[in-house]
Amino acid sequence: MANVKDIRDYFEQVVPSYMKFDFDNVGMLVGFCDAEVRTVVVSLDITDAVIEEAEEICAQLIVSHHPLLFDPLKRVTDNDPKGRKVIRLIQDGISAICLHTNLDTAEGGVNDCLMETLGARVTGLLDPHGAHPDGTPYGVSRLGELAAPVEFQDFLVRTKQRLHSGGLRYVDGGRPVFRIACCGGAGGNDMWKAVDAGCDTYVTADLKYDHFLSAKELGLNLIDGDHFCTENVVIPHLKQLLLSGFPELDVRISRAHHQTVQFI
């Protein structure tokens, strides 16, 4: 039976940590190398609700996208939310493995899943940030194309539906949608590169006023698809990835975690 270390090592093979950004913190962040794993919760984040869910189903491991620990800890006490989560996981014997910007980058990762959700075929990388040992470049944001041009309002309605988001924020660039760039999560600063790459449409999240204002002036269709919704598309893939390596595992997609922001 697999233990936590086996699963950590498996992920290091299929979603290597060298693909992450320098500032990032990924891998096994809490827990017990030799603990046997039967049940795993897969979730975009490790919230209190997700930990409670893991307790209830007696999971030994949570695999998440966002790292539980990003800023290093100067103390581990129940006096702050971060310490409380670490303590609770340790007391429950639950380990945590986090795949963040390496999963954004990996083939079949966040952005390939997002492009598929948008109904587009991936045609390239928007901005490679490194290269595999064999020289193949890798990067986060993807370029893609639809099978045929679509009216922007139709694309909007379809995208909202497929992302299961309570709302979208957007600027209508006055053009049909055909050549797309996407970046799951906070990708606003790649917007100008999307324009330079000849895209008519850019889908990402956590956009700020300057992005919308510039998109209007540049005639770019710009869609904020929500951070959770543009990344959560990877979760079923992550489950499959786990089962490919460890078919005997009971892998559950978190039911406790869902889109946080609401719209009115």
Next chain:
Amino acid sequence: MANVKDIRDYFEQVVPSYMKFDFDNVGMLVGFCDAEVRTVVVSLDITDAVIEEAEEICAQLIVSHHPLLFDPLKRVTDNDPKGRKVIRLIQDGISAICLHTNLDTAEGGVNDCLMETLGARVTGLLDPHGAHPDGTPYGVSRLGELAAPVEFQDFLVRTKQRLHSGGLRYVDGGRPVFRIACCGGAGGNDMWKAVDAGCDTYVTADLKYDHFLSAKELGLNLIDGDHFCTENVVIPHLKQLLLSGFPELDVRISRAHHQTVQFI
């Protein structure tokens, strides 16, 4: 008759540039000190549409909140959008005066106007960043209180209406609204200070995923009121300020500029 320099000096009196943040660039950013001013356009931004509007009504001056030049210019050519705007203003004889974080900070500025729009009474500063020569502190974000507690959903509906926004993004903290903090524009990082100050509700804009996720865990009502909408409340006040100093001016609030982002 007032010239541009007179108006610049008047603003330096009533919205002094020492109240700005260090990184900011404010004051007279383009134009002609001695040009006589009869007609002024007041606008949150100097977009191409606003410049066109100023041309059409033969304005000699645009007063805006966001600075036309933020990153210093290495060239002034018609090869990029920023250079094109500067050239067009110079060719039209139009000057530009920009009041940014000093107007966020000033009494009666962006945040006092926002708190009034939210129906709350200002009770203090959330996080002073400087002090007047007489020792009185000043800062951007405001603390405030409603006359009486209001259900969060009622507050949401009312706020959307008063801000004239096409949509709001929010997290429901599960509490009624009474003690509020607000910061027009991008104020997400003050969120934890709002919690520490005992607020139940924080209204700002340009929020990111982490803000919403933390608000949920902290039980804070968090509202993204849109960057444009939370700041545009200052524009009528800015018009009045100009007219107080120069009653003979023809001051027009821009009709060309409005909320950029749309919601679906």
Next chain:
Amino acid sequence: MANVKDIRDYFEQVVPSYMKFDFDNVGMLVGFCDAEVRTVVVSLDITDAVIEEAEEICAQLIVSHHPLLFDPLKRVTDNDPKGRKVIRLIQDGISAICLHTNLDTAEGGVNDCLMETLGARVTGLLDPHGAHPDGTPYGVSRLGELAAPVEFQDFLVRTKQRLHSGGLRYVDGGRPVFRIACCGGAGGNDMWKAVDAGCDTYVTADLKYDHFLSAKELGLNLIDGDHFCTENVVIPHLKQLLLSGFPELDVRISRAHHQTVQFI
């Protein structure tokens, strides 16, 4: 009955954290604020042996001088010694409070205890690094005087005995001992200040070759009294401090921890 937070707050009163050096990490570093405390282990360090000792006597708290966490943690796993200690403490329900350079500095702290052990009367500070709110300076290293000059070899023998050290390293400056400076732990870089202050003898630990070579040239009696031994003198005082605040506690000085280095 006192809980961990009460004891943390008490120490903040009597050994305030503002007396620490900037780089330091002190206070409650692991554990449970509301856990009731009956039994405490006091120790210079939190070694595996000390944790085992605390387990055996069912202590709820370890109070140590050296901080369990100095470099912040990027992960809390049983894959490295630091993580294993944190996990073990959490699993055992044991909290850790650490008083480091604030205890070096405090009145009655490491250096006052060391000077007393050396048989000298404290006459001042060697190099203040801060000031109390009332303006009184504080600092780590102490100046002191013996009742009367003593031959260096006699002082050496006596000091070795009183520090309970397996050995001392020293340079004989060729002078009797009367005016002393001391710094428990690694204080080599204050050596030149001791000379400037007119001292004939400096007692500290973790000295390097340059220190001994310079002492020889400067005619300074220099004694490396061992890091553990020059600091462990504070442990009985720390026990008393705890009992003064919480007489009902069962406070045990660690029997598992002792001088690490041996001499041949």
Next chain:
Amino acid sequence: MANVKDIRDYFEQVVPSYMKFDFDNVGMLVGFCDAEVRTVVVSLDITDAVIEEAEEICAQLIVSHHPLLFDPLKRVTDNDPKGRKVIRLIQDGISAICLHTNLDTAEGGVNDCLMETLGARVTGLLDPHGAHPDGTPYGVSRLGELAAPVEFQDFLVRTKQRLHSGGLRYVDGGRPVFRIACCGGAGGNDMWKAVDAGCDTYVTADLKYDHFLSAKELGLNLIDGDHFCTENVVIPHLKQLLLSGFPELDVRISRAHHQTVQFI
């Protein structure tokens, strides 16, 4: 008929901007890409007098050596000399293209012209700072040799005449002139490299006291040929370069700009 962009692109071919120093700002710095150009003023600097000259002869373009904008602009107003020049050029429809350290470096540029003026044959580079795509190194300062050794006083008189300078400052190293290094403009810090390269004589400008004092001690003939005069030798070449690319242009060497400093 050529427009400004055509001329900019031509210069990018013959004096590529990658040959400049990192700190420099070159290329099209002010103006209008699509403006047709019939008349060009070529000048070492863009002074007020040069702009007036360009206005009088209805030039559409000024090509200069020193960049009009070096420190980036935070504002473009008529309240400071730099802003006034930019505004005046824009109002007159005059563009500015500046070739600075790339022209110092380029083959046939400032330093080749200077070496020719000194009557010497270029034999190499004093201190390459980069390499062309084909690996050939490039740099600013040149090494050269006269046809035969010349007495220093004779060389001085001849150089003053050929540079058309009102005066020269110099140190007589006590040696005849044969192996020369030169750097048009401020090249004092390459002086020691000239000595290391076996030169008897170094010609540059903007020298400081330390340079003269060291030259005396090193026995180096050192000549300050004036910043303007050692660089203005490139202007006729720059005119020819323009005419080679655009024979139909009316290219005028500025008559308004000349050596600024005078001697008594």
Next chain:
Amino acid sequence: MANVKDIRDYFEQVVPSYMKFDFDNVGMLVGFCDAEVRTVVVSLDITDAVIEEAEEICAQLIVSHHPLLFDPLKRVTDNDPKGRKVIRLIQDGISAICLHTNLDTAEGGVNDCLMETLGARVTGLLDPHGAHPDGTPYGVSRLGELAAPVEFQDFLVRTKQRLHSGGLRYVDGGRPVFRIACCGGAGGNDMWKAVDAGCDTYVTADLKYDHFLSAKELGLNLIDGDHFCTENVVIPHLKQLLLSGFPELDVRISRAHHQTVQFI
């Protein structure tokens, strides 16, 4: 009889080292504290010729303005000019005391002497860089006024004569001379402050092209009076200062050191 240390301590009283700029290196830089001094050479620099002169007259001390050691020494060998000078001084038993930016700053120092040479009355400081313990500010550059306005050409001729310089470089600002600023040595960067202070004329040295170009545009009379000549005016004063403290000394002004640069 005075020794080197007595003279060093005397200078510390009358030209305190706290008046120097931070980057500077002043005081006793080479030699022997307890050596008795009978003969002193006073010189702007410690050149090889000055050391030879000191040897010939059997001086025990050289007092100079420019520091013999500015960049710290990593070795003291006869393989480089700086090391050779240090070795030669030590072998000859000659000490070196250097008063640099503290002498520029001091009352009666370089700049007071220069202003007197220019025939002007000192009226203030151009740009204080520190304050005495009693709060009086001090600084390098001086402001001054002539008894009555003088034509610029007359002032030029007179200044060249009084500075004993082989030549002057200048820009004629087109104004008579009345309100002057001066800075002995390299003071170009204070030029704009001189303009802001309402001066018509600025006298300094080591000026660069930008200074002359800007002076022309600003209408400022700008004179480069040569680094040596604008500072050497202090040497007779320095001799008197020494004799005031030590009347029995034989103080000689160097005859070997003179203006280094020549003009044609």
Next chain:
Amino acid sequence: MANVKDIRDYFEQVVPSYMKFDFDNVGMLVGFCDAEVRTVVVSLDITDAVIEEAEEICAQLIVSHHPLLFDPLKRVTDNDPKGRKVIRLIQDGISAICLHTNLDTAEGGVNDCLMETLGARVTGLLDPHGAHPDGTPYGVSRLGELAAPVEFQDFLVRTKQRLHSGGLRYVDGGRPVFRIACCGGAGGNDMWKAVDAGCDTYVTADLKYDHFLSAKELGLNLIDGDHFCTENVVIPHLKQLLLSGFPELDVRISRAHHQTVQFI
């Protein structure tokens, strides 16, 4: 007959300065390139006693391991110990050549000598910090193996004897000694690399408390062999190296310099 420069150049061949660490200062640090050398003192340090010894035997050169000048000199006066040594050497006509981290690194240097003293065969480098022109890596610390495993206490006794040290500090890791790493002088921070390299025993000097504490937890035999004693093993080798190049020299190992620290 050899002069100082010949010897300096010889050392540059056999112990090249490019093998040093970046921060280091090596080579000919004081003296006279062309001075003829008949008698040389070889010593780990240049102490006052060593200089006196060199004077007494009329040596012209001292070759040492530790550099006489490490921090660059801002002054060379008899007012501080460093200046006094430089002056004394110059007055005596004695030069100084220092080989520091290049000698630590060189084949046959400090660490090869130390490994031989420990009775072990060198098997590799612990942590290379550079590479020779031919690509061979070089580094300071060595890996080695004994002929057969030895009990730790036996190894301790033997090592103390062979290093001629008055004492050793150590932690007993509870293992026999077979696979060793060593670093003459202060090498504590390589301790973890020694563990990673599979060593049971690490011999170095200037160890601090953390090193001993960690060694205990890691089960590593750790020996502080004294800085002087672990490096002084190179001195006979240095003498031979000199004699290989210059058989006619009278090379004396310093009798005045010996272990500084004493033990009780």
